[in-house]
Amino acid sequence: MLAVGLPLIWLLVKDQRPEYYGMMPDGAAAPAASEADRTEMIRKGIQYAEEAQEFEFTLRQAIRTKAYWLFTFAWACSMLVTGPLMVHMISFLTDLGVTPVRAALMMSMASAAAIPTRLLGGWLADRAGKQRMRFVAVGTFVLMLTGVVVFQLLGTAAAAFVMVLMYYLGFTAGIPLASAIRVRYFGRKSIGSVQGSAVMIVMPFTVLAPILVGWIYDRTGSYGDAFNLFIGLLILASVLMLFATPPRRPAETGDIGAIL
Numbered sequence: 001m002l003a004v005g006l007p008l009i010w011l012l013v014k015d016q017r018p019e020y021y022g023m024m025p026d027g028a029a030a031p032a033a034s035e036a037d038r039t040e041m042i043r044k045g046i047q048y049a050e051e052a053q054e055f056e057f058t059l060r061q062a063i064r065t066k067a068y069w070l071f072t073f074a075w076a077c078s079m080l081v082t083g084p085l086m087v088h089m090i091s092f093l094t095d096l097g098v099t100p101v102r103a104a105l106m107m108s109m110a111s112a113a114a115i116p117t118r119l120l121g122g123w124l125a126d127r128a129g130k131q132r133m134r135f136v137a138v139g140t141f142v143l144m145l146t147g148v149v150v151f152q153l154l155g156t157a158a159a160a161f162v163m164v165l166m167y168y169l170g171f172t173a174g175i176p177l178a179s180a181i182r183v184r185y186f187g188r189k190s191i192g193s194v195q196g197s198a199v200m201i202v203m204p205f206t207v208l209a210p211i212l213v214g215w216i217y218d219r220t221g222s223y224g225d226a227f228n229l230f231i232g233l234l235i236l237a238s239v240l241m242l243f244a245t246p247p248r249r250p251a252e253t254g255d256i257g258a259i260l
Contacts, residue, residue, distance in 0.1 A: 054130075056187035061250045062194045067185055070244035071134075072198045075178060076205045077237035078141055081148075081230045082171050083206040084213035089164065092223050096157055106161050114168035121173035125180040130246050133181050138238045140177065143170030145234040148227050185246050 062068045093103035124136045147166025151159045179195065186194050213226045 054184060054187055055247075055249045056189040057185075057194065057247070057250055058190050059193040059197060062186045062190070062247075063197065065247040067244050067247040068194075068198075070240045071181065071185070072201050074137070074141075074237045074240035074244060075198070076202045077233045077240065078144070078174070079202055079206045080209045080233050081144060081237075082167070083209045084226065085167050085230075087210040088213055088217075088223070091217075093157075093160060093164075095223070096160055098157055098160070106164055110161070110165040110168045111172075113165060114172040117169050117173040118175055122176040122180065124173075125177055125184075130184045133177070133184060134241050134244050137174065137177050137181060138241050140170040140174035141234050141238045141241065143167075143173070145231060145238070148230050148234070152224070152227055152231070 057065075089107060090100065090103050093106065094100055098106070121136070121140065125133055128136050143166050147163035147170075150166075151163040153159070179191075182195055182198070183191055213223070216226045216229075217223055
């Protein structure tokens with residue numbers, strides 16, 4: 001990994017904004033060839049950020065907003081579901097009487113079918129705009145919620161496959177959304193520290209949730225109670241995300257902020 005990863009980082013990761021190297025954000029028009037110098041490109045980037053209402057937050061400013069905490073805990077609730085499902089899915093399917101080979105095939109088919117949704121999630125994030133991105137995120141939670149509800153109602157192997165498929169569709173679509181929303185909400189200046197701090201909060205949920213689900217199974221002999229918990233968590237994640245409206249410009253919250 002180091003042999004491959006470090007050269008790629010050295011060659012591809014730059015220390016300036018994309019506009020400095022002649023690149024524009026998706027959806028923005030680059031200057032004409034006659035004016036495509038570095039200064040003009042940066043000016044175009046500033047103009048695009050202004051039009052997209054992309055405000056720059058420091059980490060300190062970000063954590064003082066309601067949006068940061070609502071968004072972070074919404075994603076934490078979803079990780080309390082996605083983590084255990086990933087870890088326990090084979091055990092859950094074999095507990096239903098599905099053979100291990102068939103269970104692995106079901107997961108492989110569902111994950112393959114969900115490959116386009118990762119691209120779709122990014123495409124929707126680009127098209128939805130800053131004010132509506134949270135609804136796309138809620139849609140990913142609802143996909144997973146629908147799958148769990150269908151299985152809880154029917155309890156069959158076919159319903160379990162529907163749940164696996166809906167899980168992968170929602171999970172993979174949500175992967176690009178998390179980063180996209182943070183950038184749109186808090187800008188690019190401190191995105192590393194903003195995202196890193198959020199991951200620090202979410203990660204313990206991701207690590208402990210599979211252990212909790214395993215404990216529930218050991219105590220009850222089934223995953224039924226855990227799935228009921230998943231339903232509640234996904235509903236909570238959806239509600240929190242609905243209220244995670246884009247934060248105002250930092251200067252309006254009493255801090256000094258700057259547009260890109």
